[in-house]
Amino acid sequence: xxxxxxxxxxxxxxxxxxxxxxxxxxxxxxxxxxxxxxxxxxxxxxxxxxxxxxxxxxxxxxxxxxxxxxxxxxxxxxxxxxxxxxxxxxxxxxxxxxxxxxxxxxxxxxxxxxxxxxxxxxxxxxxxxxxxxxxxxxxxxxxxxxxxxxxxxxxxxxxxxxxxxxxxxxxxxxxxxxxxxxxxxxxxxxxxxxxxxxxxxxxxxxxxxxxxxxxxxxxxxxxxxxxxxxxxxxxxxxxxxxxxxxxxxxxxxxxxxxxxxxxxxxxxxxxxxxxxxxxxxxxxxxxxxxxxxxxxxxxxxxxxxxxxxxx
Amino acid sequence: xxxxxxxxxxxxxxxxxxxxxxxxxxxxxxxxxxxxxxxxxxxxxxxxxxxxxxxxxxxxxxxxxxxxxxxxxxxxxxxxxxxxxxxxxxxxxxxxxxxxxxxxxxxxxxxxxxxxxxxxxxxxxxxxxxxxxxxxxxxxxxxxxxxxxxxxxxxxxxxxxxxxxxxxxxxxxxxxxxxxxxxxxxxxxxxxxxxxxxxxxxxxxxxxxxxxxxxxxxxxxxxxxxxxxxxxxxxxxxxxxxxxxxxxxxxxxxxxx
Numbered sequence: 001x002x003x004x005x006x007x008x009x010x011x012x013x014x015x016x017x018x019x020x021x022x023x024x025x026x027x028x029x030x031x032x033x034x035x036x037x038x039x040x041x042x043x044x045x046x047x048x049x050x051x052x053x054x055x056x057x058x059x060x061x062x063x064x065x066x067x068x069x070x071x072x073x074x075x076x077x078x079x080x081x082x083x084x085x086x087x088x089x090x091x092x093x094x095x096x097x098x099x100x101x102x103x104x105x106x107x108x109x110x111x112x113x114x115x116x117x118x119x120x121x122x123x124x125x126x127x128x129x130x131x132x133x134x135x136x137x138x139x140x141x142x143x144x145x146x147x148x149x150x151x152x153x154x155x156x157x158x159x160x161x162x163x164x165x166x167x168x169x170x171x172x173x174x175x176x177x178x179x180x181x182x183x184x185x186x187x188x189x190x191x192x193x194x195x196x197x198x199x200x201x202x203x204x205x206x207x208x209x210x211x212x213x214x215x216x217x218x219x220x221x222x223x224x225x226x227x228x229x230x231x232x233x234x235x236x237x238x239x240x241x242x243x244x245x246x247x248x249x250x251x252x253x254x255x256x257x258x259x260x261x262x263x264x265x266x267x268x269x270x271x272x273x274x275x276x277x278x279x280x281x282x283x284x285x286x287x288x289x290x291x292x293x294x295x296x297x298x299x300x301x302x303x304x305x306x307x308x309x310x311x
Numbered sequence: 312x313x314x315x316x317x318x319x320x321x322x323x324x325x326x327x328x329x330x331x332x333x334x335x336x337x338x339x340x341x342x343x344x345x346x347x348x349x350x351x352x353x354x355x356x357x358x359x360x361x362x363x364x365x366x367x368x369x370x371x372x373x374x375x376x377x378x379x380x381x382x383x384x385x386x387x388x389x390x391x392x393x394x395x396x397x398x399x400x401x402x403x404x405x406x407x408x409x410x411x412x413x414x415x416x417x418x419x420x421x422x423x424x425x426x427x428x429x430x431x432x433x434x435x436x437x438x439x440x441x442x443x444x445x446x447x448x449x450x451x452x453x454x455x456x457x458x459x460x461x462x463x464x465x466x467x468x469x470x471x472x473x474x475x476x477x478x479x480x481x482x483x484x485x486x487x488x489x490x491x492x493x494x495x496x497x498x499x500x501x502x503x504x505x506x507x508x509x510x511x512x513x514x515x516x517x518x519x520x521x522x523x524x525x526x527x528x529x530x531x532x533x534x535x536x537x538x539x540x541x542x543x544x545x546x547x548x549x550x551x552x553x554x555x556x557x558x559x560x561x562x563x564x565x566x567x568x
Binding site for chain 1: 312313315316317319320322323324327330334398401402403405406407408409410411412413563567568
């Protein structure tokens with residue numbers, strides 16, 4: 001099967017001498033939900049800019065569904081929908097005008113464009129606001145409007161550059177559901193985000209970029225499996241004055257809260273058994289940190305984070 | 312893209328442009344009408360009778376063609392420069408850049424928007440001038456072709472200005488320091504035959520002189536410049552500016568990093 005996206009030796013050096021990408025190779029399979037992560041300035045947005053034609057590459061090649069962008073960029077562009085990081089629509093137009101006009105730029109007749117615009121504005125909860133000026137929309141609505149605009153020409157590859165930045169948790173989760181449904185219907189999605197929980201929850205494959213280089217490119221399960229240790233926070237029924245000596249690290253946050261590391265080779269039941277043996281009764285527990293976050297920090301800092309450092 | 316898809320993309324840009332200037336008609340359509348009406352009243356009605364005739368015509372009748380064309384020039388230029396720079400500044404030009412719409416259609420779409428605004432303003436100003444002047448049409452095809460070609464030329468000029476502009480000051484520099492002086496010195500208010508020979512020769516370097524004279528020929532049948540020289544000049548400028556605009560768009564200058 002043809003990849004939705006393939007890049008080889010993709011490189012970019014800006015006019016001011018800044019090298020943002022140092023030859024990255026990416027393979028995103030058709031139908032995938034792919035996370036492209038990295039710290040600020042890692043080169044994620046540059047990569048997305050090159051794929052969507054907003055940034056010109058210095059070197060390397062890009063194929064979108066097998067189409068070489070150097071040979072037929074217009075054909076490749078017609079397969080891509082882009083949700084950029086920053087708001088980039090005319091704030092004096094209405095959501096309906098913005099979405100219908102975007103369809104027009106892809107050669108979609110006005111009647112069909114209006115139907116598609118209505119479908120996506122309704123699905124994204126913007127239909128009631130269709131005739132209001134875009135500048136009056138809330139931050140979350142503006143982000144959803146950019147998703148509707150990116151989908152109106154039914155792209156096969158949807159690229160989202162931090163689509164949920166600044167969006168409250170309720171709307172964020174409804175956007176996740178929407179994106180899952182779009183992906184299930186066959187649209188390949190590439191997502192960059194700073195919410196690692198988002199990437200862990202949505203994506204099947206992941207690439208991590210740092211300083212313009214690929215430091216990890218694998219599937220999410222394999223990556224998370226590299227994590228040797230998970231840290232849990234335990235809320236206790238009764239206060240504990242002295243810490244028990246256990247096989248794993250235990251730390252006290254306060255008299256009724258403990259923090260405990262559980263290595264991959266340990267069974268959580270064994271941990272509870274050890275605690276019970278010391279008279280400690282657990283009321284509730286939660287993960288201290290997002291698992292992907294631990295790995296991410298390890299990979300970009302070169303400390304491993306419980307995972308093997310592949311840089 | 313098929314030709315039909317290209318036509319849809321082009322018409323989308325044009326409709327968007329027309330909708331834009333129509334929505335803000337108080338800023339785009341009304342001011343030139345008021346300004347030109349003041350010219351008609353002051354120069355035509357109040358000062359004009361004291362000046363007498365120019366090239367055998369009442370002063371008012373002499374200046375009307377130039378004033379109409381000045382409104383067309385400034386509005387077609389202003390429409391493209393403000394619209395395209397606005398799209399660049401607010402970054403919604405990216406909507407077009409990521410689409411498969413070819414660059415030449417983006418250019419044609421914006422230029423058509425500028426031409427339409429120029430034509431609308433020109434038509435309104437022409438109707439207003441009927442209150443002050445017995446406007447006769449000497450040659451309608453010349454009139455229409457010159458006004459459309461002039462609007463195309465200055466729309467292209469506005470497009471280049473917008474590509475190079477980095478802030479709103481850059482948008483107003485060219486109209487203020489280049490376009491307005493060239494227009495005023497392009498023979499709107501006088502025949503260059505009134506000038507000493509040296510300044511007559513200098514005036515021949517002003518491209519707007521050729522447009523105003525050809526347009527005046529369409530109304531009055533008199534011109535300081537041979538008509539075909541005017542057509543050649545305008546068409547040459549259009550070809551050069553169109554090529555430049557397309558080169559700039561294809562290179563991504565000021566638009567793509």
